[in-house]
Amino acid sequence: MIDVLVIGGGNAALCAALMAREAGASVLLLEAAPRAWRGGNSQHTRNLRCMHDAPQDVLVDAYPEEEFWQDLLKVTGGLTNEKLARLVIRASSNCRGWMRRHGVHFQPSLSGALHTARTNAFFMGGGKALVNAYYRSAEKLGVEIRYDSPVARVEVKGGRFIAAHIGEREVDGRRLPAERLEARTCVLAAGGFESNREWLREAWGQNERGEWPAENFLVRGTRFNNGVLLRELMGQGADTIGDPTQAHMVAIDARAPLYDGGICTRIDCVSLGVVVNRNGERFYDEGEDFWPKRYAIWGRLVAQQPGQVGFSIIDQKALGRFMPPVFPGTTANTLDELARQLGLPEATFVATVEAYNRACRVGTFDHTSLDDCHTEGIQPAKTHWARPLDSPPYYGYPLRPGVTFTYLGLRTDETATVHFDGKPSPNLFVAxxxxxxxxxGKGYTAGVGMSIGTAFGRIAGTRAAMAAGYRTTSRENEHDCATA
Structure with missing residues (x-):
């Protein structure tokens, strides 16, 4: 019998599999996707948010625990478990040595990735390179890996994991039979439900305009995160946490594909101009805070607008100050012409931009700080980086909500254990x-998803190995056990 069964194929699952195998346990990892699409959402990532008290190779200056915590507290509005959040923060300070030993390489913050040189360690080659490095290491260590293996349900009795079931499926033209796989312990790391269109529609419902907002959502990440195991565990009485409408949701280019658009579909010029809805009206402060702390609120903001669409508008002054998007913007020499090309009501759009221009109080523009360029006398205000849009050509980018991952999940504690009616399972873990x-609970700040997955993946793998009867043998395992 397998000691540790890991269900999932992204960063958290791989960290769990590696830690369990390092502890001596036999490990089987089940990835729902084909090999070419392995890695879940992690293949679309590019960095890890890291606490550090002094400069560390690719990280400059310092990013201490309290600042990381305050950043997280601000974006979540207090909807966070401080104990678990601080566990993640502290774990982010000491995981990179272990990651390097498994083949992950780092590089300095990318040019155009604003304000992240101090807070985020970038993966050389991006998330796909990280995922590939982990898979290579897992194979070398003897982790058994099976692709095209979506788990349809799990057997749980009295809170104890018994077995996982893979349904019949067709792979490379061959019909594979259903399977039942027993294991001494199990780690669940199969992602959220963002690619389950029906569940998103159910969660978001119908708005006051008679629209079903979720029908207009795009999925930045993998098409394989459909929430089957999450719903399965919920049906078996596992304790849950979170609002099904809350997610890491970004305003992305409306021309992006339905799935797997990744980071390159993000529009990063929001803070350098204005954003209007399809009625040609502004609806939120584009300069509220630094972009890495605010980019993830814009998907939800756009989701609340008519038709779940928006338009990011800049002029020539903004060029060269943000990461260029994959699709070119619509270009025009006048605001009227831009409105016509974007399908916006010309009079309203021009009036909106002109009112914004008149309200701008330009001081010393500095996109690397919370500068004194702001608006007066209009709502919503723009509190930083407010400069008139008066230098043609003008550029417009259509926006739609892009869901990265959903926040409804399984409640856990510092041991990464799944709970049933408040009681911890003896052998079922989650990451x-x-x-x-x-x-x-809501909100996001760049790179923290990878921090969470790395911390809890390592803890879950260590705990699963311990539950299967193995003791830790490495400093990393010992550290995670002590932390947990």
């Missing part, structure tokens, strides 16, 4: 997006 809602 990654399936439990991120314990730390992220």
């Amino acid at each position: 990654g997006e399936m439990m991120a809602g314990n730390v992220l």
